[in-house]
Amino acid sequence: MKPYLSIEKLTQRFPDGAGGDMTVFEDATFGVEKGEFVVILGHSGCGKSTIMNILAGLADPTAGSVIMDGQEVKGPSLDRGVVFQNYSLLPWLTTLKNVTFGVSARHPEWSKANVEAHSTKFLAMVGLDGDVIHRKTSQLSGGMRQRVSIARAFANHPKLLLLDEPFGALDALTRGTIQDELLKIWGQMEQTVFMITHDIDEAILLADRILLMTNGPQARVAESVEITIPRPRSRTEIVEHPNYYAIRNHLVQFLGKRSKELAGQPMQPGEMNKPATIRIDKTTPSDDPEDTQTVLRAVNS
Numbered sequence: 001m002k003p004y005l006s007i008e009k010l011t012q013r014f015p016d017g018a019g020g021d022m023t024v025f026e027d028a029t030f031g032v033e034k035g036e037f038v039v040i041l042g043h044s045g046c047g048k049s050t051i052m053n054i055l056a057g058l059a060d061p062t063a064g065s066v067i068m069d070g071q072e073v074k075g076p077s078l079d080r081g082v083v084f085q086n087y088s089l090l091p092w093l094t095t096l097k098n099v100t101f102g103v104s105a106r107h108p109e110w111s112k113a114n115v116e117a118h119s120t121k122f123l124a125m126v127g128l129d130g131d132v133i134h135r136k137t138s139q140l141s142g143g144m145r146q147r148v149s150i151a152r153a154f155a156n157h158p159k160l161l162l163l164d165e166p167f168g169a170l171d172a173l174t175r176g177t178i179q180d181e182l183l184k185i186w187g188q189m190e191q192t193v194f195m196i197t198h199d200i201d202e203a204i205l206l207a208d209r210i211l212l213m214t215n216g217p218q219a220r221v222a223e224s225v226e227i228t229i230p231r232p233r234s235r236t237e238i239v240e241h242p243n244y245y246a247i248r249n250h251l252v253q254f255l256g257k258r259s260k261e262l263a264g265q266p267m268q269p270g271e272m273n274k275p276a277t278i279r280i281d282k283t284t285p286s287d288d289p290e291d292t293q294t295v296l297r298a299v300n301s
């Protein structure tokens, strides 16, 4: 059976500026299950935003397709919500109106009171309540604005929520607080999320799975690393879990070394560009007598 979101043999080429073509990625094939939180990690330029734009329906791939809930993704839709680093709010509207705007578009049959109650609830979930929701978003701090865009995205409950480095512009303290709020709000909903970040610790905290991309051009989604740390997670507690540093080291090794070694290898005819599944679990005894602590399985699926 197909996954809820199925990315099938996706290829993107752009003009290389010298009269030829540059292949960003080729035949990339992977899936995301309903309610899953998937993070994609990779060096600058490997094609993460390109994948995100295609998933959002904001760009067409050179070849391949994206199927969500049985339908091909073509063009933007309210079924897919996007949160960008730069918030993309409507600065002339109040905080509340920035949320009700999308909710009433998604649920035109709802009464005004119902739309406002729903929107207010989601703003409160990210710590925005009281007078602040009647202030224009141009009068809010960066962290508050990002809270509004997260509340707005979750309040619409899209089939797929795309987060493009949503915390990139925030200071570390604010970032931590909003990560916690994002986890809380996500934990209360069955929301499928696909997120780009450059922050390994953020990825481990939030994700069910991390997709690792090799360097571009000719990048690949080479690995799918399961985050074998139970939920609910908190930033202070996950570092004590026995799997935390094993997973972190694996990611650091990939980004520091193997993303370069595996880079730029064109596809062989008939080869499938699917990520290998990596499961690291130090809490389960290994079959390998040499290694009694770590279970590391790479399954080419």
Ligand SMILES: Nc1ncnc2c1ncn2[C@@H]1O[C@H](COP(=O)(O)OP(=O)(O)OP(=O)(O)O)[C@@H](O)[C@H]1O
Binding pocket: 014, 015, 024, 042, 043, 044, 045, 046, 047, 048, 049, 050, 051, 216
């Ligand atoms: N519209 C375009 N025309 C030509 N080349 C493009 C276009 N969009 C992206 N590229 C190229 O495609 C490659 C992938 O870009 P993309 O923005 O997807 O990378 P990224 O992994 O998101 O990088 P970063 O982490 O820096 O945001 C880059 O080499 C970029 O220059």
